[in-house]
Amino acid sequence: MTVPERPEVLGEARLSLWAPSGLGEVRPGDDLAALVGDLLAADAARSGDALAEGDVVVVTSKIVSKAEGRVVAAADREQAITDETVRVVATRERPGAPPLRIVENRLGLVMAAAGVDASNTPEGTVLLLPLDPDATARALRAAWRARFGLDRLAVLVTDTAGRTWRDGVTDVAIGSAGLRVLDDLRGGVDSHGRALTVTVTAVADELAAASELVRGKASGRAVAVVRGAGRFVLGGADGGPRARSLVRTGPDDLFREGTAEAYARGLADGRAGS
């Protein structure tokens, strides 16, 4: 893996994102590397903006899931959530609806409904998250490095997630290849020459969020290209760090259980005399 030079302090001062339209509906078994590759090639032919060294291609998890046939009947939604769940974090009853379940899923992601989603899917169906989005990002990157003759290229697979204590959703990276997903500034210096000791920026998630802005949720655009973040983009055939490495659960997780769940467990233990 070729690691780019440590960026100079000023870094990039311009970032451009665009989201080509025209992908069409993705179906189970489709070759996503070919389909999205064709879209990128057609867009480049139209705009003159060919994919270049240091670019990041962002694809939504939705089209990955569709290509993988990860569709189940909406009637089976609750069972699907259960099947995708590794650990329940918090639940809340909702009048007239199944309980809200915030869980850790197969991919280590803590999400409402395990990431099982009903938007932008055919009527009567829901979509599960991709089987292995880090592997998909690697496969797409390998295909496009070869097809477009590029070395330093990154690929992200994104999904939409809620946040504790913040309203609204943002996109995050659930698959990554060819990207320094975290920009670890520890060891660097700030503009006062003071050592930066704690700041580790979640570059992959910031790129995911930025790409959502240019794609939009209702547009059907599932692909975006980001140019100007090349200082985070890796060369070489190796895919580099996985998006999975952004997951922080386990002993360091101060919010491993919802407040109500943790309180109830304590109450039961207290009553049992432990």
Next chain:
Amino acid sequence: MTVPERPEVLGEARLSLWAPSGLGEVRPGDDLAALVGDLLAADAARSGDALAEGDVVVVTSKIVSKAEGRVVAAADREQAITDETVRVVATRERPGAPPLRIVENRLGLVMAAAGVDASNTPEGTVLLLPLDPDATARALRAAWRARFGLDRLAVLVTDTAGRTWRDGVTDVAIGSAGLRVLDDLRGGVDSHGRALTVTVTAVADELAAASELVRGKASGRAVAVVRGAGRFVLGGADGGPRARSLVRTGPDDLFREGTAEAYARGLADGRAGS
């Protein structure tokens, strides 16, 4: 307040961000509207890219705090955190360091150390968050609407925050004016014509994250301009929704206490026989 037309389904397909350098160190009492306005004017003169209708100007909370003189001696950091705290959410002991405190602060933000920060500040000092970043965003917007003769202009004040269950930090919006901070798609339709029922995108936070990518943490760049998100930008003198409205704490907060704190409370109640 003039609300822009509901965006057509395709929305914008291109987003550009740039971060002018050359602001210099901001000092207590500085007129930030004039300083940053001069920077934007100089940058426009240099690049030919004048600020335009629908642009979003993003400034870091750091320069707002500096202009407000929100600097305290590093020795007083722990007391400053206590003073900024409205409610303790979770704490963790750390060997050889003061305990980690995740708290809700004056602004409703749940953050480690209440948002009190030591990076990019003069040696021996720490910075508190701005007094009222929504008000600052409004004041900056009013000044720049007048100076640059624009109607539809948005201003964001951003800060850096950690996330539960995700490694690394991203920037979020803590002050906003002239922006639909949430893109409420409920009532719209997806690409299958199905009603979008749950998706509310945190546009302000996605813009904050995107702007961090172009500014960078170590560069000293504290201002960014985002072009291409005009469908979220409001006209009129009224500032529209506040970033404060993105805060979600209170009864709907399933993570009001850390797991250890909630468990301990339950255990005590159980032992007391309640």
